[in-house]
Amino acid sequence: MQTTKRIFRVLPRLTAKSTLFGAASAHSRSFYTNRILYSLLDDFNKAKQQVGSLAEDPGNDVKLQMYALFKQSMIGSCNAPKPGMMDFVGKAKWTAWSSLGDLSQDDAKKQYIDVVNGLLANEASAQPVSPQAAAPPGGYHTLVVSNEGGVFTIRINRPDKKNALTMQTYEELIKALDQASNDKTVVLAAVTGTGDYYSSGNDLSNFANIQPDQIAKMADDARDILIRFVGAFIDFPKPLISLVNGPAVGVMVTTLGLYDAVYATDKATFHTPFSQLGQTPEGCSSYTFPKLMGTGKAAEMLLFNQKISAHEACQRDLVTEVFPDSSFHKEVTARLQRHAKYPVKSMVYAKKLYRDQEREILHKINAQECDRLVERWQSEDCINAIMSFFSKKSKM
Structure with a gap:
């Protein structure tokens, strides 16, 4: 009986201690949770500030x-109303935000921090560029242009963007072709891309x-x-050769x-996704593709967005010759050097004979295609x- 009484006298103290420890444990959990949240908020605020210090867009x-x-x-x-069809910027932003669905605010902060830290890390790992190297030769910013032994090479140089074409790239390609046309030391010109892509269009x-x-x-x-x-391209007077070093898309x-x-x-692929993007063919392809490969095969690419391999492109006469990727650069360089030894006037006159027969047609087709694209x-x-394209990109 005494023992039972002692137990009941001790029990309240044990219960009080247990409650105290429980409260302390809950307080500790709350403390550490708040600490994590404050740390996340600090990192988030720091990331917001660091965005302004990025050297590259x-x-x-x-x-x-x-x-x-x-x-x-x-x-x-996302709780904002969907912008109107013609509000490109607003609709792109709305689509990107809406695509995040019910992602929590804390997880969004973490992902935002990761994106900023990744951008900062990429800039930190980049090699410093001297003032002399920063000035692009020939005034080209998106191309690398060279003239060696009569071979004028034009290389699209945006490998981080898969050599996608900006308005500046278009202008520089026009400028480079004009330069090659008027340089008497140039026998032929070749167009290629830096890295693994020819161009993503x-x-x-x-x-x-x-x-x-x-x-x-x-x-x-x-x-x-x-x-x-x-x-x-239509009016380029000298031999013009494409060196497709990887996947090629769209206008290229x-x-x-x-x-x-x-x-x-042999690793190159060829894709013209016009219908997928609500657009229509350009580059005179509505004329040259059926002429080269027949209406059915041309329709597979221009209407139905079929991507084809290098060997398929060669079978359709879109590609002249396919080389193993491991020896591509070596073999095509040797080929160009041999071509550059031929008399330039002979090649210019020969090209003029067959190009003049359809030059007017090509310019007419070019104008018709561009007029349709303005509407598209x-x-x-x-x-x-x-906008759908942007939405998919934002989820990657």
Whole structure:
């Protein structure tokens, strides 16, 4: 009985201690939880400040991703009304934010921090560039141009963007072709890409910067530059050779019908996703593709977005010859050097004889294609397709 009484006397003390320890444990958990949250908030605020210190523009895709993560972290799931069809910028931002769904605000902060830290790490790992090296030779910023032994090489140099074409790249390609045309030491010109890609086509992220009231002007400006760009290929007087070093997309595929020879690595692919993007063919491909490969095979690429391999492109006469990727550079360099030993006037006159027969037709086709694209670029289905493209990119 005494023992039982002692137990009941001790029990309240044990219970009190247990409650105290429980409270302390809960307090400890709360303390550490708050500490983690404060640390996350500090890192998030620090990341916001560091964005302004980035030396390089991360590009519209990344900026859209950062915008969406920032809005999600501050507000939560997208609660803004969907912008109108012609509001490119607003719709791109809304689509990126909306695509995050019910991602928590804390997880959005963490992802935002990771994106910023990744950008800072990439800049830190980049090699310092001397002032002398920073000035691009010949005034080219998106190309590397050289003239060796009569071979004028034009290399698209945006490997981090898969050699996608900006308006500046278009202008520089026109300039480079004009330079090769007028340089008497140049026998032939070759176009290729830096890195693993020949070119991923148009840099569609340029569309994200267009305001609704700028769309019509953008379409007219794009028509002007595309007419001049394709016209530079049509009128190029010397042998023009394409060295397709990797995947090729869009306009850099459609213009292949205007080259005098196309050499490709066996790892190259060829894709013209016009219908997918609500657009239509350019580069005179509506004329040259059926002429080269027949209407059915041309339709597979231009209408139905079929991607083909280098060997398939060779079978369709879009590619002249395919080389093993391991020896591509060595073999095509030797081939170009041999071609450059031929008398330039003989090759220029020979090209003039066959090109003059259809030059007027090609310019007419070029203008018709560009006129149709002006309408397409302002159409609802094209705008929706581009917005869908941005949405998919923001989820990557």
